[in-house]
Amino acid sequence: MPEPFSLLRRAWLPVALDDGRREFVRPCDLVIIDGRIVQRIATGRPDCDVSLTEFLIGLLAIACPPASVRDWLKRFDTPPAAEDLLEALTPFENALILDGEGPRFFQDREKLEGEANSVAALFIDAPAEHFVKPGRVNVLSRAGAAIALATLQTSAPAGGRGHRTSLRGGGPLTTLVYPGTEDGGEPSLWRKLWANTPEAGVIGDPRAADAKRVFPWLDKTRVSDAAGVTTTPEDVHPAQAFFGMPRRIRLNFTPNSDRRPCDLTGLVDEVVVESYVSRPSGFNYVAWGRRHPLSPYYQPKGGAEYLPVHLQSSHVGYRQWLGLTIDVDLSRVRARCLDDFERRAVNFSAP
16 A cells, blocks of 8 residues: 555645636645635535535634734735645644544544445435445545545434544534625635634634644544533633544555546546445534634524534525524524624724
């Protein structure tokens, strides 16, 4: 097998450039590639695009959060160079290894035994196995597998007995600030990410904390079976809001001797993933009300804890949209990122 696949140093994130081209970049290449501005994440799937956007916001929040409003404003207009971002992210490289013998990105630390599942089941919209049409998703490159994993763990829906939902429940709603531009065009990816990145201290200072408390896959899984435990913000670092791992998964990697392209990205990788092993009773997140900066919350009638809004179960329609963007009563609060951006926007004209 080749050397471990580092998601810090390999180009695995599909993005669209301002000239319409699609390229694969490293997490530090979020600003400019070959002289062209990086415009957006472009996986071809909206659920994956949003999940990767959230993941990148989380990385910025722990690696180089704005120290103040003035610092945020400065970097909004003058993004960091790729080498500066790489330097800031390097201390977390051990959490960004997809395969190998050590900890694996968004995967259970322990080797799992059990029946192999098709990689098609990693996708949230995958139907029950007996309804799956052959040939839909058979092979994933390592880039495609990383994208699928991050998406599933970020928004994991109910998956049967013992298969936990995401830190915000199954299929949470995310609201993001979409910054404007002087010419009315599409803002760059950097501005979209930075507009939603919380300042230092909002989710603590993970740089001074044990990384195992931020990235759950660096440590043994907090198994939540009958004899297991729940996971609250007090049990781990608050920054785990961006890196929750409710599902116990281990990918199976095999050489791609037939040069098969990835069914998600189209890449031809030397190593592919066709199956994975899954076990129930992963991290069971409880009492995380109002802890995720990118989600609106509501307080049920007679309830004490604020719950994350879900489009289906919360019956969100056009009439409820105002309450997701403007706090209209104490029982419904908008995402923290909207408050942060509004406060920062006041300072746009400050000297």
